[in-house]
Structures are given as structure tokens and as C-alpha cells.
Amino acid sequence: MNRIRAARQALGWTQNELAQKAGVSTRTIHAVEKGRSCRQATKRHILNALGVPWEMRDDYFGPLLRAVRHHDEREQHTA
Numbered sequence: 001m002n003r004i005r006a007a008r009q010a011l012g013w014t015q016n017e018l019a020q021k022a023g024v025s026t027r028t029i030h031a032v033e034k035g036r037s038c039r040q041a042t043k044r045h046i047l048n049a050l051g052v053p054w055e056m057r058d059d060y061f062g063p064l065l066r067a068v069r070h071h072d073e074r075e076q077h078t079a
Helices: 003-010 015-022 026-033 042-052 052-062 073-077
Strands: none
Touching: 003 026, 003 042, 003 052, 015 026, 015 042, 015 052, 042 052
16 A cells, blocks of 8 residues: 555545645645655655655655666767
């Protein structure tokens, strides 16, 4: 189970209640609970509403993964 959903349910809140307390849309809460990504500010609002310290964000949202672009070496040799 998603940690955000588990924390929300432990507080006895609906998705709508968490959305109101976090200042985000219910649709955002639904998406986050489905594992979709969101902005850092949104994560902060949700964690604050749940009473979860920011330092535990990776436990609730997973580590931030950044896309890495690799330069194609063949392009360097074809000039």
C-alpha cells in the first residue's frame, strides 16, 4: 500500500480531507496515491498536512530520480 494512503487512512481522512488540509486538489491526492510524480512543493504540502517531517519524504514518495542524457559518441566521429 502507498505510504501516503496509509498515513491518510491512519488519520481517518478521506482523499478530499487531505487535499483540503494540504491545499491541493483531490485529483492530485488520487494521482499521488497511485504512485504518480508531483512537484516538490506539493510533496511538502502533503507531508505537512500529514505531520510527516520533510526528511522522511523518500520514505513516502521514493527517491528523486533524474533523467540522464547520454551523448551519442558516434556523432562526435562523423564530422
